[in-house]
Amino acid sequence: MYDVVIVGGGAAGFYAAIHVAEARPKIKIAILERGKEVLAKVKVSGGGRCNVTHAEFRPKELASHYPRGERELLGPFHSYASGDTVEFFEKRGVDLKIEEDGRIFPTTDSSQTIINCLTSEAKKLGVQTFLLCSVTGIEPFTEENEKLWHVATTTQTFKTKKLLLATGSNLKVWKMLTQLGHNIITPVPSLFTFNIQDERIKHIPGLSTYAEVTVLDKKKSRRNYQKNSAQSEILFAEGPLLITHWGMSGPAILRLSAWGARILESYNYSFRIKVNWVPEYHSDGLLELFMKVKQVEKKTILRTKIVDVPKRLWASLVRASGISDKLTWPEVSKIQLQELANQLTSGLFHVNGKSTFKEEFVTAGGVDLKDINFKTYESKIQPNLYFAGEILNIDAITGGFNFQNAWTGGFIAAQGIVNGLSEIGENE
Template identity: 65%
Template sequence: MDDVVIIGGGAAGFFAAIQIAEENPKLKVVLLERGKDVLTKVKVSGGGRCNVTHAEFDPSELVHHYPRGEKELLGPFHTFCSGDTIAFFEARGVPLKIEEDGRMFPVSNSSQTIIDCFMGEVDRLGITVIKNCSVTGIKKSDNGFIVQSIKKEYQAKKILVATGSNPKIWKMLEDVGHTIVSPVPSLFTFNIKDDRISEIPGVSTHASVEVLPQTRVDSKVSIDLKSKGLQQPILESEGPLLITHWGMSGPAILKLSAWGARVLSDFKYKFKIRVNWLPAYHEGGVYQQLLDIKEIEAKKTILRTNAFDVPKRLWVNLVKATGISDSTKWADVSKNALQELTEQLTRSEFLVDGKSTFKEEFVTAGGVDLKEINFKTYESKIVPGLYFAGEVMNVDAITGGFNFQNAWTGAFIAAKAIAGN
């Protein structure tokens, strides 16, 4: 019989295995991975650089980056936070660096550095890692658990599930009494076909984005949201917005997709957004500046005179969208046309029709119901001896290293509880 079986060879599984073995070297730890490779998500994270954590060191601030899990993670982050993650890696010869946006990467700029660190620790500590070993069943036994796999049957006193978004594992956890919050995608980009952005992929600018409510009153979501008023946004965010070949991406969009994961799923990913390309200005201020430029730059063409700090190609497309021609000079433009241009700059509406996965970093909202987990130990309240870490639970974050920090924190606390009992 093994002391601990960890199901899932990803970030949380490896981190937990290392912590358990360090805390209590007498324990026999076995880690099962269904794939032929381990740590695959670590490898592709951050474009192959691995966004290890985020330079937010205040737990009270850190929790605000978690659409699901914000309340539950406050205590755990007081136990193990971003600074502890940095210390863990630096103690093992992997220094991290902070980028301007707060994301943290290994100084090597390679995720392989993190993988090599973990594999080295696993070898040093004598942890057994078994690949190509899909788990087919989890059962409670008199002595602990029986974990059935396609290779053999494992008996363990305790088990830790760190499988991320795995429907088969969720079904097994349901079978032993847990409630699973139905999964929906999070962290995705918006598919938009619109002449204003179709020819300018790669353009990036700071913007605010609002998701508008659907107007079909027979929609369950619309009924739920009617009290907020049909003209009021139901979600909003501000930050860098990237125009892509298929629509829009960047932090401003990704934040909306994370915080609105369930609402946008209910919308079946068909909804309207309103973009303010000049969030530092109010609408009246934009119109007044256009009037001032009409006086100052009277002889110049509007198309060639970018009145604001927006990318030139975006300015040209927004001007054309108002019906202003290439040759129209500021002196000749009507006040009505300037009002329409003001609306394009501050209240452009776009129809979103579908979503795309953000790079390889697929994140799901859903999983084991948080009410059924003791966040002081990450042990199941339903099945004693069963522990969780990572995205198998209904916890997820916006992009920026926060999902990994959740994995490290949960794995650390679960490991301490497992090793100490």
């Protein structure tokens, strides 16, 4: 008999185990991990550096980075948020640093630092970890008027008083939960890059610039960007945009993929975006600037970059506007300059497919948030069953927010478990 069984040896599972063990040193805790190693997602996150959390320390603003879960996380973030996470790791000898964009990493720039901290802490506290231990069944039962759980796995069956599921995006576990009465929101990809085959960006991979990006309503958008009304613009984001060999990525694109996860899935990942490469301008204002330059500049348009965009992008869009490399400002027509202004402020690109963002696969979907008591992260349907992490219908944009959801959920679930154990007693 275990006091607590945690299914899932990831960030949320280990964090919960550590906090339960610290509060109740004598109880038996087991972590069941289906893989051959724990904390696999921590290992690859942030390009192997582990983006631990984000330097947003105000609960309301922190919650605003979650397309799914914003309202539900507000209370939990008042109890446990980014500052608490930083304190947890620094108290255990892990020095952290805040980068310019607010992301927080270990100063070692190695995710292994975080893994070592969590695994050594769990081991020190007596938490047992079972690898290659895949769950095959979850069943509640009653013994001496106490609601307990049987957890069947590929290696053995565990009996426990409290069960915490921190399995991430696991279709098999979600199916088990459906049979236990939980509602599962169908999962769809949340963080992904856009596949775009377009001559304007084909030869400039690796280029990064600040841009505004709008997803156009597939039902309302027109081919001519002059006719696109504001009503056809359904998703908007701004920030660094990275041109890749397969299309577009970077924070602006990833924000759109997170906030538009379900809409873009309904489009079967075939839709159009409008990009403003010079957010400080609109088409008419830029044309007006071009006409003034035309009166005084004698060089070729290709060699005269008069707006703040990378040179290679300027050259690509000049050529896409039908302007030859040798055409000078005095020779260019107003129609050609209008086309260049349009390319710079409202260029249309067709997205046809998606690519996973590095190895940090995140989904929108999971256990319906209406089924959860967010004061304890306990199920409202099954007593003594708790959840933490991405198994719930919670996900965030990039920047350390998805890990913060794991830390917060793991901590509050641990408090709920500890308080529950104090009520029903514990193994001595």
